[in-house]
Amino acid sequence: xxxxxxxxxxxxxxxxxxxxxxxxxxxxxxxxxxxxxxxxxxxxxxxxxxxxxxxxxxxxxxxxxxxxxxxxxxxxxxxxxxxxxxxxxxxxxxxxxxxxxxxxxxxxxxxxxxxxxxxxxxxxxxxxxxxxxxxxxxxxxxxxxxxxxxxxxxxxxxxxxxxxxxxxxxxxxxxxxxxxxxxxxxxxxxxxxxxxxxxxxxxxxxxxxxxxxxxxxxxxxxxxxxxxxxxxxxxxxxxxxxxxxxxxxxxxxxxxxxxxxxxxxxxxxxxxxxxxxxxxxxxxxxxxxxxxxxxxxxxxxxxxxxxxxxxxxxxxxxxxxxxxxxxxxxxxxxxxxxxxxxxxxxxxxxxxxxxxxxxxxxxxxxxxxxxxxxxxxxxxxxxxxxxxxxxxxxxxxxxxxxxxxxxxxxxxxxxxxxxxxxxxxxxxxxxxxxxxxxxxxxxxxxxxxxxxxxxxxxxxxxxxxxxxxxxxxxxxxxxxxxxxxxxxxxxxxxxxxxxxxxx
Amino acid sequence: xxxxxxxxxxxxxxxxxxxxxxxxxxxxxxxxxxxxxxxxxxxxxxxxxxxxxxxxxxxxxxxxxxxxxxxxxxxxxxxxxxxxxxxxxxxxxxxxxxxxxxxxxxxxxxxxxxxxxxxxxxxxxxxxxxxxxxxxxxxxxxxxxxxxxxxxxxxxxxxxxxxxxxxxxxxxxxxxxxxxxxxxxxxxxxxxxxxxxxxxxxxxxxxxxxxxxxxxxxxxxxxxxxxxxxxxxxxxxxxxxxxxxxxxxxxxxxxxxxxxxxxxxxxx
Numbered sequence: 001x002x003x004x005x006x007x008x009x010x011x012x013x014x015x016x017x018x019x020x021x022x023x024x025x026x027x028x029x030x031x032x033x034x035x036x037x038x039x040x041x042x043x044x045x046x047x048x049x050x051x052x053x054x055x056x057x058x059x060x061x062x063x064x065x066x067x068x069x070x071x072x073x074x075x076x077x078x079x080x081x082x083x084x085x086x087x088x089x090x091x092x093x094x095x096x097x098x099x100x101x102x103x104x105x106x107x108x109x110x111x112x113x114x115x116x117x118x119x120x121x122x123x124x125x126x127x128x129x130x131x132x133x134x135x136x137x138x139x140x141x142x143x144x145x146x147x148x149x150x151x152x153x154x155x156x157x158x159x160x161x162x163x164x165x166x167x168x169x170x171x172x173x174x175x176x177x178x179x180x181x182x183x184x185x186x187x188x189x190x191x192x193x194x195x196x197x198x199x200x201x202x203x204x205x206x207x208x209x210x211x212x213x214x215x216x217x218x219x220x221x222x223x224x225x226x227x228x229x230x231x232x233x234x235x236x237x238x239x240x241x242x243x244x245x246x247x248x249x250x251x252x253x254x255x256x257x258x259x260x261x262x263x264x265x266x267x268x269x270x271x272x273x274x275x276x277x278x279x280x281x282x283x284x285x286x287x288x289x290x291x292x293x294x295x296x297x298x299x300x301x302x303x304x305x306x307x308x309x310x311x312x313x314x315x316x317x318x319x320x321x322x323x324x325x326x327x328x329x330x331x332x333x334x335x336x337x338x339x340x341x342x343x344x345x346x347x348x349x350x351x352x353x354x355x356x357x358x359x360x361x362x363x364x365x366x367x368x369x370x371x372x373x374x375x376x377x378x379x380x381x382x383x384x385x386x387x388x389x390x391x392x393x394x395x396x397x398x399x400x401x402x403x404x405x406x407x408x409x410x411x412x413x414x415x416x417x418x419x420x421x422x423x424x425x426x427x428x429x430x431x432x433x434x435x436x437x438x439x440x441x442x443x444x445x446x447x448x449x450x451x452x453x454x455x456x457x458x459x460x461x462x463x464x465x466x467x468x469x470x471x472x473x474x475x476x477x478x479x480x481x482x483x484x485x486x487x488x489x490x491x492x493x494x495x496x497x498x499x500x501x502x503x
Numbered sequence: 504x505x506x507x508x509x510x511x512x513x514x515x516x517x518x519x520x521x522x523x524x525x526x527x528x529x530x531x532x533x534x535x536x537x538x539x540x541x542x543x544x545x546x547x548x549x550x551x552x553x554x555x556x557x558x559x560x561x562x563x564x565x566x567x568x569x570x571x572x573x574x575x576x577x578x579x580x581x582x583x584x585x586x587x588x589x590x591x592x593x594x595x596x597x598x599x600x601x602x603x604x605x606x607x608x609x610x611x612x613x614x615x616x617x618x619x620x621x622x623x624x625x626x627x628x629x630x631x632x633x634x635x636x637x638x639x640x641x642x643x644x645x646x647x648x649x650x651x652x653x654x655x656x657x658x659x660x661x662x663x664x665x666x667x668x669x670x671x672x673x674x675x676x677x678x679x680x681x682x683x684x685x686x687x688x689x690x691x692x693x694x695x696x697x698x699x700x701x702x703x704x705x706x707x708x709x710x711x712x713x714x715x716x717x718x719x720x721x722x723x724x725x726x727x728x729x730x731x732x733x734x735x736x737x738x739x740x741x742x743x744x745x746x747x748x749x750x751x752x753x754x755x756x757x758x759x760x761x762x763x764x765x766x767x768x769x770x771x
Contacts, residue, residue, distance in 0.1 A: 202713050204532060204539070204579040212715075241581040243713055247518050270717040272727065279722060279746055281753045288716035296538070296710070302764045305538040305564055306710075307757035381749030428714050430732060 038140035039068040046361040050331050053216045053299055056358060057121075060150040062100070069098035071135065072142050079132035080144060085478030086185075088112045090129055090144055097147055106155040109148060110162050114188035114231075115181065115477065117156060117223045120149025122214060123474045124352050156226060166234075167194030172491045175200060175258040177244045177431065180208020181473045182264030182464030184231065185480030186487070191234045193488045198237040198258075200248070205295060206238050208266055209473070212295040213287075215325050217332070221294070245431035250438075250460060260459050260487045263446065264480065267425040267465035273317065277375030278421075282309055282383040286318070286326045286422035293329050311418025314338045315386060317372060318422035319348075324355040326420040327364045338364045339414070343371040343391050343404040367414075369393070371406065375419065385415050425470055432466075445469055453483030461487055508560040509603060509635060510569050511545075517552030519582045525610035526588030526704065526736055529554060530712045532579040533567040540564050541709055543681075543735060544583070545606035545636075554582075557606035557635060562758045563765040584712045585735045588702070590614040594676035597669055597699075598624045598644070599662050599690050601682025602633065607704055608681040609636050613643040615679070621645050623673065625665045627682075631656035663689045675699045680739060684748050691739030701739035705730050707750060722746050 042058045043049075049056055060068065072094045080090045088109055096105035109116045125131070125145040133141030154160075172195045176183045179201040187197045205211050207224045232238060242248060244265075253261055270285035272278055289308070292298040298308035314330040316323045319342035330338045340359070342349060345368050349356060360366070369391045376385040390410035393402035427444035439447040439456035446455055446462040453461040463479030465471055519529060528543040546555035560569050571577065588611045596615050600608035605626045616622045622643065627650035628634045634649060634656060641647045648665045649657030658665055663686070669675070670693065678701040680690040687703040694701045709719035712731045719730040722743035728734060 202581070203711060204581070241579050242518070243581060243584070246584060246713075247522060247582065268713075268715045270715070272717065272720075274727075279720060279727070279750065281749055285717040288710060288718045291710050291716055297536070301757065302761045304536045305567075305761060307754045307761065309753070380752075381746065430713055 038071070038143055039064045039146075041143070041146050046363070049217065050362050053332055055220055056217050057146075059153055060146055062102070062150075062154075065097050065102075065147055065150040066100060068143050069094045069147060072098065073134055075134055079134070080129040080142075083128040083130075083132040084112075085128065085474045086112050086481050088129075088148075093151065094142065094144070094147055097151060102151060102154050103158075103160050106151040106160060107162070107164070109151060110164065112481075113148075113477070114185060115227055116148050117152035118181070118210060118219060118227065119474055119477070120145050120147075120152055121219050121223075122472075124472055126352065126354070128474070156223070162230070164192070166192060169196075170194040170491060172196065172259045173198065173257060174487060174491075175253045175256075175261045176264065177250075177261065178202075178208055178264040178266060178464070178466075179206035179228070179238065180210065180264060180266050180464060180476060182476040182480040182483075183208065183262065184227070185477040186262045186264065186461075186463070186484045187231055187236045188234075189481060189484030190487060191231070191236060193484075195488070195491060196235065196237075198239060200242045200244050201238065201240045202243040202265075203295065204240050206240060208264075212291045213322070213325070215290065215294055215329055217328065218325065243430070245434040250431075250435045250457070254459065259491055260461065262453070262480075262483055262487065263431065263455070263460060263462040263466060264464040264476065265428065265431050265466050267445075267470050268428040269426040270421070271424050271426055272421055273372060273423065275372060275374050277377055277383070280375050280377040280383040281381050282311070282417055283375060283419040283421065284309070286316075286322045286420050287425070289326055289420045290322070290329065293333075299329070299333060308333065309418050310334055311416070312336050313414075313416045314418045314420065315341055315414065315416040316420045316422055317341050318424070319344075319356075319366075320350040320422060320424070321352060321355050323420075323422035324351045324359045324364075326422050327359050328362055330418065330420070331359075331362045331364060335418070339367045339416075340364060341367045341370050341372060341386075341388065343369065344401060345369055345393060348401045369404065371404065373411065376413070383417060383419055385413050386419065387411055387413050425465075427466060427469070435460075443469065449486075451482060452486035453479060454486060459490075508569075509557065509633060510560060510565075511555060511557045511606075512568065512571070513546075513553045513555045514577060514580060515552055516554050516580050516582075517549075519580065520547045520552050520554050521549045523547035523554055523583040524587030525590065525614045526607075527583035527585050528706075528712070528735060529556065529580055529582030530584065530709075531556070531568065531577050533564065533571065534578050537567060537578065538564045539579070539710055539712070540568070541584070541706060541712055541731075543585075543607040543704060543706065545609060547583075547610075554580075555606075557603050559603045563761040566762070566765060581712065584731060586733070588614060588679075588736060590618045592619040594620060595673055596620040596622050596677045596679065597666065597673075597675055598622060598640075599666055599678065599680040599682070599686075600624070600626045600640075601662060601686040602628055603635065604680075604682030604686075604704070605634075605636050605640065608679065609639055609643070611679055611681070611704075612640060615677075616643045616645075620677075623669055623675075624648070625650065625662045625669070627651065627662040627686075629653065661689075662686065663693055666690060666693055670694065670697050670699070677702070678739075679703075684744060684751065687739060687742075688744035688748075691742070691744070695740050702736050703739040703742060704736050705734055705742070705747065707747060708753060 093108040130141040292308040296306035297304040298306040314335040391404040397403040448462040461483040464476035598612040624644035707719040710716040714732040724741040
């Protein structure tokens, strides 16, 4: 999948009900009950950021970070840690920030998370660590994501490096397929344990969804590039332009002497609506639209060679984070109107509340309880409009969300010249189909042990969206972490020395 | 090798060369800011570790490709992508190629000949100097017809005119057509009444080539197929060519803008 927060019609996880502190500026007056007043992160003003692709939240100053960290209650049994898929020792790093020991704070985070600058930005903290924060019961939870980002950015600026002692070289080699969040985590964890890793990436640039999916204004590409460079410095080898399943197969990787293989290729097959007119020019999957914008830097066309359609009246179908990313990209590319069309109500929108808020601030309109029926084209085969029908909500369906039901006779047309379809992704069969013996579930995702990531093939692990379907960056990283642990155990298991394997 | 605006590049890419089969394609990118351009391979030599592509210069990206000199590198090359041609003995086969499509047709023709088929090939171009691989095609065909729009070589007219005769005179079991979309459409329409299965090789707009963007979706028998993973070859009798032509024109104005900007910089 693209983005970090689940596809529109899928995620059914809890939605937090607290209000965000978004958009508050430093000048904001302090609350009387200081303990409950969360320090908002300064942001680019909506009118200004509509015109550029630079990052929206600007980061904490050290003063702000210390002040926010001081609100932490340092719970004895912290539930925030339970909410973190990679179990960062949150109270400890927050305490270190409070004490202004910023370099120690980042090292504390690094113990569990190799990509804090990424996670501080794109994790859905409101349903994870922050969602469990005790402070949230009375007021606003501690801004764990903002603090993580602060520590990571400061480390980047000051050139603080991870100098934690590395294990002795084990002589084992692991192939990692896919350089997204899952693969990068596996690589970092295995390097730290002394194994050699080679990452195979199908695209020309490593980073997976972090580079092709999430826009620059939410996750600057420089951050991802730096994280990858740091992995390379630690010894990771990265092979771009290598499609496992085509250029080379899993079996051939074993033939080349890899002792274990991790598959983290993501979901990545775009879903379409399958309604009339969907192949008209100007109707793109969010995958295509965002890949053009992000991976190919098409927003700087013609300076960069890849074009991107610039719609005047843009419609984005779906209401997940990917839809928000698409809509906000369209705003920045100069659209006059950008509308999110979603068949349920605001309540059910799967995007993070923060993303919806940012999008609305930038002028994105929500057309809720509305479903497209067909697309209308002009004589050149370009999309010119969309026929929709109004919906109402019935009883909850399997996902726990109320089922949208069309209201008869409520059809209406809207004018649009660019449509982006962001209704989620399915399993990409390219690798799985070319790998004999790899068990899949009925949706085509890889069957893997949720605790270890082991698949039906001995020596092959899998994790991330290709196992779970569209999920989040941090969930993929959590899966990577568990798989790395299991791979390490496998590689160091007694009686499995290179000699006994006949290698 | 360059002849006018038709360019041949032999590219060192041992991993791709080892795997490539007739009908498959690669994606090339010239430099940091370049586009990812899909090109179906004309040749793959596992011994030399090279692949060969032949293309016509049509816009900025192919212009950049053209400017690469011997010894230069493409920044990125990925493949082999797509499904290989199904090569089997079916009997009488006609292979029809237009323009640089002949480059793609050649390894397919060779494969079909090698599988024991009787092969009648028809290749065409606008003018005699744009006919490519005539000798090579001759060497893998039982009969070869050459056509030019201006009559400067072979038959004066379109490949479809020869095809019509072949269809009338022979009992064909398979037709393969690679070339401009309009040519593939006409060939498919022509073979339909004779009930001759017709394979076409499509080259729609795409980005990743691995099934991720969906930009290359083509309507085949009323169902969306991704040319990058399901194709690039499809049953010509089932392809919605008119829609494909429209979709290929999606970025016409941007392509003009890009070419213009590029030439202006060169002129400076």
